[in-house]
Amino acid sequence: MNTDEISRNLQRLEQRITNACLKVNRKSQEIRLIPVTKTKSAEMIQMAVALGVSHVGENKVQELISKAERLQNEKLEWILIGHLQSNKVKKIIQYIQEFHALDSIKLAEKLNKELQCIDKKLDVFIQVNTSNEISKYGMQPEQLADFLCQMQQFRQLNVVGLMTLALHTKHEPQIRQCFQLLKKLLDESRIDYPNISRLSMGMSGDFEIAIEEGATDIRVGQAIFGHRALADEYYWPEQGEK
Numbered sequence: 001m002n003t004d005e006i007s008r009n010l011q012r013l014e015q016r017i018t019n020a021c022l023k024v025n026r027k028s029q030e031i032r033l034i035p036v037t038k039t040k041s042a043e044m045i046q047m048a049v050a051l052g053v054s055h056v057g058e059n060k061v062q063e064l065i066s067k068a069e070r071l072q073n074e075k076l077e078w079i080l081i082g083h084l085q086s087n088k089v090k091k092i093i094q095y096i097q098e099f100h101a102l103d104s105i106k107l108a109e110k111l112n113k114e115l116q117c118i119d120k121k122l123d124v125f126i127q128v129n130t131s132n133e134i135s136k137y138g139m140q141p142e143q144l145a146d147f148l149c150q151m152q153q154f155r156q157l158n159v160v161g162l163m164t165l166a167l168h169t170k171h172e173p174q175i176r177q178c179f180q181l182l183k184k185l186l187d188e189s190r191i192d193y194p195n196i197s198r199l200s201m202g203m204s205g206d207f208e209i210a211i212e213e214g215a216t217d218i219r220v221g222q223a224i225f226g227h228r229a230l231a232d233e234y235y236w237p238e239q240g241e242k
């Protein structure tokens with residue numbers, strides 16, 4: 001991949017986002033693209049920055065930190081979109097502006113405590129398992145209301161939205177169902193918590209469906225930076241390290 005190819009992919013992607021929005025009468029400005037750079041080199045991220053990319057998503061703590069260190073002179077915000085273990089909280093928080101995979105109170109407690117120490121607030125998305133796959137992270141939909149209620153005690157954590165990974169399948173109706181469920185949960189949550197307004201859903205293979213179902217933040221890697229050599233199972237372990 002060189003700068004020209006990344007540039008072309010970004011343009012193509014923007015066109016697809018615009019088309020998906022047109023289909024359901026939404027404005028493309030409502031959609032924030034989060035370029036996902038996992039497994040891609042720091043050099044490739046620099047190319048993206050040169051093309052105007054101002055924030056990127058990474059799935060793994062160590063990978064994010066080592067790239068953020070290397071690229072600390074770039075104007076670039078880092079978003080952690082993958083699972084976070086409590087014992088890595090202290091290490092990661094100085095590097096990230098957002099966290100999209102909050103799914104336990106224990107983790108929220110730890111985040112809140114460590115953020116307080118460095119006097120920082122963090123925007124977080126609550127990850128919900130909408131696909132009923134045991135291998136995926138995220139809480140069950142029935143747990144969300146209670147979780148949001150408990151989140152009120154954590155002053156450093158600003159809950160801005162919900163996040164999900166759709167079922168990994170080619171069967172479109174099943175993917176759509178996952179996104180519809182997350183949208184429904186958001187609508188219900190907003191009755192009590194009007195500040196929760198965003199939906200982080202949709203990746204290279206399914207972002208158009210996600211946009212049709214209300215996504216505000218799409219996380220796209222391969223459609224911008226090319227295919228990954230590493231299998232997705234590396235990022236979504238069968239039996240999490242939870």
Ligand SMILES: *Cc1c(COP(=O)(O)O)cnc(C)c1O
Nearest residue numbers: 036059081203204219220221222
């Ligand atoms: C890798 C990843 C994505 C992007 O997937 P692509 O297929 O590269 O678009 C989105 N969300 C999460 C949590 C990821 O780990």
